[in-house]
Amino acid sequence: MKNFNLNTFLISISFALDLVEKELLGVHNFHSKRVAYISLRLARLLGLDSKESFDLVSLAVMHDNGLTEAALKTNLVEEEFYKLEQLKEHCVIGEKNVRDFPFLTNPKNIILYHHEHYDGSGFFGKKGDEIPLMSQIIAFADLLDSAYTLTDSSLKNKHDIYKYVEENKGILFDPIIAEAFFQLARTTAFWLDVTDFMIVEAICNYVEEFTVDIGWNGIFQVSKVFSKIIDTKSKFTARHTAGLIEKIETMAIYYKFDQEKVTKLKIAASLHDLGKLAVSNKILEKETFLDPEEINTIQSHTYFTHRILHKLDAFEEIEEWAYQHHEKLDGSGYPYGLSADELCFESRLMGCLDIYQALTEHRPYRESVSHTTTMKIMTEMVANNKIDKIITKDIDKVFGIYIA
Ligand SMILES: [Fe+2]
Ligand SMILES: [Fe+2]
Ligand SMILES: [Fe+2]
Ligand SMILES: [Fe+2]
Structure with a gap:
């Protein structure tokens, strides 16, 4: 670029x-x-x-x-x-x-x-x-x-x-x-x-008006620094972003996307929870169920991800893929309540993988959920018109082999 x-x-x-x-x-x-x-x-x-x-x-x-x-x-x-x-x-x-x-x-x-x-x-x-x-x-x-x-x-x-x-x-x-x-x-x-x-x-x-041609890969190196800050903000999610980056890369290769798109998806994954830095650790680290007030607060994180990335040139696609990961096909997600016709394939992919990653990763207060159980939960979400059916099946196909 x-x-x-x-x-x-x-x-x-x-x-x-x-x-x-x-x-x-x-x-x-x-x-x-x-x-x-x-x-x-x-x-x-x-x-x-x-x-x-x-x-x-x-x-x-x-x-x-x-x-x-x-x-x-x-x-x-x-x-x-x-x-x-x-x-x-x-x-x-x-x-x-x-x-x-x-x-x-x-x-x-x-x-x-x-x-x-x-x-x-x-x-x-x-x-x-x-x-x-x-x-x-x-x-x-x-x-x-x-x-x-x-x-x-x-x-x-x-x-x-x-x-x-x-x-x-x-x-x-x-x-x-x-x-x-x-x-x-x-x-x-x-x-x-x-x-x-x-x-x-x-x-x-x-500041100098320097513009450098560092390429998408260079930008990924920069966003990786921030993904570490996001991951380590809470001890409960210490590998969440890192895991999502790996999984989005695997799926992007499965779909035979070109190299530029693979890297852009990895950038989006590394910044998807950037807005979590605006949410207090008291909420991020709560082991019990969150009360409605706390859910209300945590839902602001993708709004902040959007606002921060929106200012950047050439980030239009990356911005969408990153901030839409909690939107649902039936319009019940956040922060904008977008519905199926407004959610592109890549945003749906990010959303599905975010759920898959969150459930299958180990958290200090619970064991990781198995691939089979995760697929059961996700299939139910498909039935309720929350997440994409074909992508969920593809995730099963790709990760079932490795993690089952
Ligand atoms: Fe210092
Ligand atoms: Fe300082
Ligand atoms: Fe999130
Ligand atoms: Fe996430």
Whole structure:
């Protein structure tokens, strides 16, 4: 595909990352975007070229992508999630997750070292020039946005922030970065750019109009990073998206779709539950039946998937296949109550496989349902005009062999 702006794509789906941070850490919304904006502005002053600045925005947006997986691996209770940022695990996981990301300049270990301090007192004891410049820039922006409410542009708050930067230069961060920050912060515009209302426009204002031809496969590598964040948000669904990606690929090959379509279906699968990041873990992780109020809330997830993906160019098909997976043929599904004539083959396929995957996957509170029982449940849904008959039969044919 041509003319794909990776940064615009990331900024759109980073809406989801902000929601995660909000839930896990209680950090203000738009944290990842603010870190991206400050990093970008500092990068220009510190002499990074346009390709490096472009990669830096991607990395800044994703700097805490390892948080949900780290949360899954620790024994912290929910009230202690704020401690996650103090564990180096999230840096290691975050770095690993972006390994296949289609960067322009091959940056290495930037996320790994985003909690290093200039004086060597960070997680890995790297100091000064041992820390990659991009990591130093992200670390500075991250520290600032975590320690202060940057959206408060009152003189008192600005004064406190200047004092913090002044006192910590040469300790937490390089004095050169501190100087570059003072240069930015002198302007009124900087403080208005970082407000919730302006932040997205502000980034777009400064970000390079780079469009890269990374192909659908490159986009899949990007969406895979997000699929991991979605899966690991709840320990109950830790392999749900990964499993759906595998199954949609198997079925797409069975239907002899061309390679481009196979990849597009995999992208749709990896982002189908993106909107779940907007739903609290208290509901996602409930072991007992959900009450009507909770069902009402959880049904919002495909609406958010739609709204997030809708902003993206060239995503029209992918967007439909992703957000329509809970629609039903008789019009009883959500979020739009679409009916049979409005649901294309691929959306029906995604819907059937989502049910198949959810039932056959192991959940901490129940064993996986067998292929045979799953097919019984799905056949009943076919009889009630909920899901597609032919696709359900094909799923039986294809997966019966392997899982029966
Ligand atoms: Fe972090
Ligand atoms: Fe952060
Ligand atoms: Fe879903
Ligand atoms: Fe799902």
